[in-house]
Amino acid sequence: MIRRPSRFTSASELALAARREIIKMTASARASHVGSALSVVDILSVLYSKGANITPENFESVDRDIVILSKGHAASALYSVLALQGFFPMDWLQKYCQNDAPLGGHATSKGVPGVELSTGSLGHGLPYGLGIAMSRKISGVAGRVFVVMSDGECDEGTTWESAMIANHHKLDNLIVIVDRNRIQSLTFTEDTLQLEPFEDKWKAFGWETRVENGHDYETLSRALIESSKPLCVIAETTKGKGVDFMENSVLWHYKSPAEEDVKSAFSQLKASD
């Protein structure tokens, strides 16, 4: 058994607990995108444990850090982390995708504490986060804005429109974290629409870039320290991370875990000590 503290300060413990919730949620709701959620959950765990100044107590204050999950299809990861950190009751997770439940298949903002923007159509989170960052600059309000994107999402033109705008307006309070798992809807990103040289693209648009292991809590935390420019952290990740048969597989963008998959996944998702 994993003992659950009232709030996790350790990103690794939060991520482990969240992974188990993600598996349960996607299995019981027969939902897709479990691979996407397992890919991004370490990034979210770093943000919600210590990387970002956002807690159930301050999430309505004007100068909180903002976290926007632009890859809304990985909602189960965001919901799990938020529930585990006490933003809303854990039992909401069990009603994921059910009739009239608060938590929809894609990130749902209305009535869900901690979810800043309803997403699900790709390419919306960055312009929106950019707007919040810009407004804070205009009004002299502190607090940073983190936008968590998928790599496939960077096919969207709004990514590069926003990248230009952020650089032009010197929005050093805006941080993009790209979940670079190299798989998108039908196949690998580089076989779909070449993103590389990916880091160079962001640099060319005037951003500071940092490339990190997206499953290493320490290096990821360090990558989020202040920058003098808009910052893009390219988090190198593995889709389906933590469950061997889901790792690096397009199939688990869609498939929901069956009973035996849950059993096998849980046998792998255990505290290491």
Added chain:
Amino acid sequence: MREAFVETLLEEAKKNKNIILITGDLGFGVLDKFQRELPNQFINCGVNEQAMMGMAAGIASTGKRVFVYSIGNFPTLRCLEQIRNDVCLMNNSVVVVSVGAGYAYGPQGYTHHALEDIAVMRALPNLEIVIPGDPIEASSVTSFLCNSHAPSYLRLGKSKENSINRSAVALAPGNYNEILRGERGTILFVGSVGTIAIEAAQILSNEGISVSVTSAPFLSFPDREYLERAAKTGPIVTVEEHSIRGGFGSSILEFCSQNFIQAEVIIVSTNQKNLSQIGDQDFLRKENGLSAHRIVEEFKSLLGDSN
């Protein structure tokens, strides 16, 4: 109309620093004064309507009232999903402002003709559509919008429209603005085609038929009492510089039908026969069936039916 809009917006924005004006790199010579006087409340975003609209929603989410200004279809159709998800779904305080309604940019070609925007914006939930009939109404509704928080769509003409109101008017949702009072029926319009409606009323008046001419600037809020009264008075001809599909006239038909208002309604709109036709606003209006004579004909045909 755009001048009246910008003048009023500037006055309101001087009083309220939370009013922000964003342009998609358009408004040469029109927005300069605003930019000069309130540089901290003005952003030229560049040519990127989708990011611009998402950004506007993000800014609005922090408690600001954001006006997004561009021409024709650019701030509406080009970034439709951003309006739908980031503005309407999130209920953010954004006013989408489109200049050049209908054929105002006629010679520039169909890319610049705004003829489907009402239908598309009207399909969105949570978005209030506002279409002033002249510069005086434009000023009034702009003040109203500066003091509202609702996601809104402001459809403006271009410039140098004749005023059809004699003096300043206080407009509010749910109230139509009657310009002329008549006895035999009503010409109900949105936008700068009010001048055509008045011309039609004059022709009818010369024939001894007096009709009301009425502006409906708050399209999303039909004036129920007025419509019930008008329906009893005689035929209603709706006039708009827009496609017949899903526009102002359609909204009146839907409202009357849903509210059991038995009205004889005919829609005068543009017929979009030849999308590639070039010409100035007057020319294209006439070519596409939007003229005082057409209104007169339609009105008399209904009057004939009811006699």
